Amino acid sequence: MTRILITGGSSGIGLALTRRALARGWEVSLVSLDAAEINAAQEALKADFPDAQIDALCVDLTEADALERVLKWVKKSAAPDILVNNAGIGVYGASSQLDPAREQAMIALNVAALHAMTRAFLPLMEKSGGVIVNIASNSAFQPVPLMAVYAATKAFVRHYTLALATELKEAGSNVRALCVCPAAVKDTPFLNTAGMEGLRTFVSFTSMTADEVARDIMRGLDRKKRFIVSGAKMRAVYLLTKLAPSALVQAIVRREVERV
Numbered sequence: 001m002t003r004i005l006i007t008g009g010s011s012g013i014g015l016a017l018t019r020r021a022l023a024r025g026w027e028v029s030l031v032s033l034d035a036a037e038i039n040a041a042q043e044a045l046k047a048d049f050p051d052a053q054i055d056a057l058c059v060d061l062t063e064a065d066a067l068e069r070v071l072k073w074v075k076k077s078a079a080p081d082i083l084v085n086n087a088g089i090g091v092y093g094a095s096s097q098l099d100p101a102r103e104q105a106m107i108a109l110n111v112a113a114l115h116a117m118t119r120a121f122l123p124l125m126e127k128s129g130g131v132i133v134n135i136a137s138n139s140a141f142q143p144v145p146l147m148a149v150y151a152a153t154k155a156f157v158r159h160y161t162l163a164l165a166t167e168l169k170e171a172g173s174n175v176r177a178l179c180v181c182p183a184a185v186k187d188t189p190f191l192n193t194a195g196m197e198g199l200r201t202f203v204s205f206t207s208m209t210a211d212e213v214a215r216d217i218m219r220g221l222d223r224k225k226r227f228i229v230s231g232a233k234m235r236a237v238y239l240l241t242k243l244a245p246s247a248l249v250q251a252i253v254r255r256e257v258e259r260v
């Protein structure tokens with residue numbers, strides 16, 4: 001039986017992935033922030049998958065004792081075969097105008113917690129083997145004005161995960177790493193949390209649903225990929241961003257994050 005642990009699994013992309021994992025008969029462990037959100041997700045999932053094994057832990061991954069709590073909880077069962085570091089938040093606005101505490105909270109979750117979880121789970125998963133899936137973003141492809149720090153956190157996730165994947169392969173590790181870059185996902189609470197309602201990018205031709213991202217993550221796992229750009233249209237845009245001059249790419253991206 002495959003065991004998958006998904007941070008931020010009670011909402012959005014994480015919840016869509018949870019549904020796909022349960023449909024495959026996998027055991028799912030969820031880690032999320034809000035107890036009411038977790039309870040609601042568990043109830044809905046139990047209704048659709050009555051025989052499913054769904055464990056959940058409510059924890060703020062940015063708190064000092066978060067990792068210790070997660071590890072204590074995981075040790076009651078066994079290490080997962082797949083860890084998905086999906087929990088993440090965005091903050092929209094000019095960096096010089098934003099409250100630095102909001103940006104630092106985002107760095108704590110998107111970068112520090114993801115790194116801490118990855119480092120802690122690697123040795124636990126080494127014996128039986130597994131995959132660490134880190135969720136980056138299309139924002140990781142280039143600097144994004146008005147989402148400067150968010151895009152930088154996702155660039156970290158992308159670079160870190162790809163380098164880790166190479167290191168693990170060279171070391172003959174039983175653990176693989178997979179970096180996922182979804183395009184803008186229009187049907188999750190992420191936009192409201194980030195203050196990003198009405199941005200052009202979320203109605204653009206590349207935007208996707210959470211379930212489409214979850215489908216691509218499953219395909220990436222099945223095909224033992226180390227990097228996936230989620231969405232065929234986003235893959236075409238990604239190739240163009242590699243060819244076009246950086247200033248031009250930033251100008252286009254700046255327009256994409258304009259409110260319409």
Ligand SMILES: NC(=O)c1ccc[n+]([C@@H]2O[C@H](COP(=O)([O-])OP(=O)(O)OC[C@H]3O[C@@H](n4cnc5c(N)ncnc54)[C@H](OP(=O)(O)O)[C@@H]3O)[C@@H](O)[C@H]2O)c1
Pocket residue numbers: 007008009010011012013014031032033034035037038059060061062086087088089090109135136137138181182183184185186188189190191193210
């Ligand atoms: N939506 C997009 O356009 C988009 C595009 C590319 C990449 N992504 C990335 O995809 C991932 C998931 O995003 P989403 O759109 O599915 O957003 P979402 O629906 O808002 O999900 C975020 C999840 O993270 C959890 N979370 C937030 N803060 C936390 C904390 N301090 N400790 C523990 N859990 C915390 C939330 O828990 P609660 O629900 O309990 O608060 C929620 O389950 C993020 O990493 C995001 O950066 C999103």
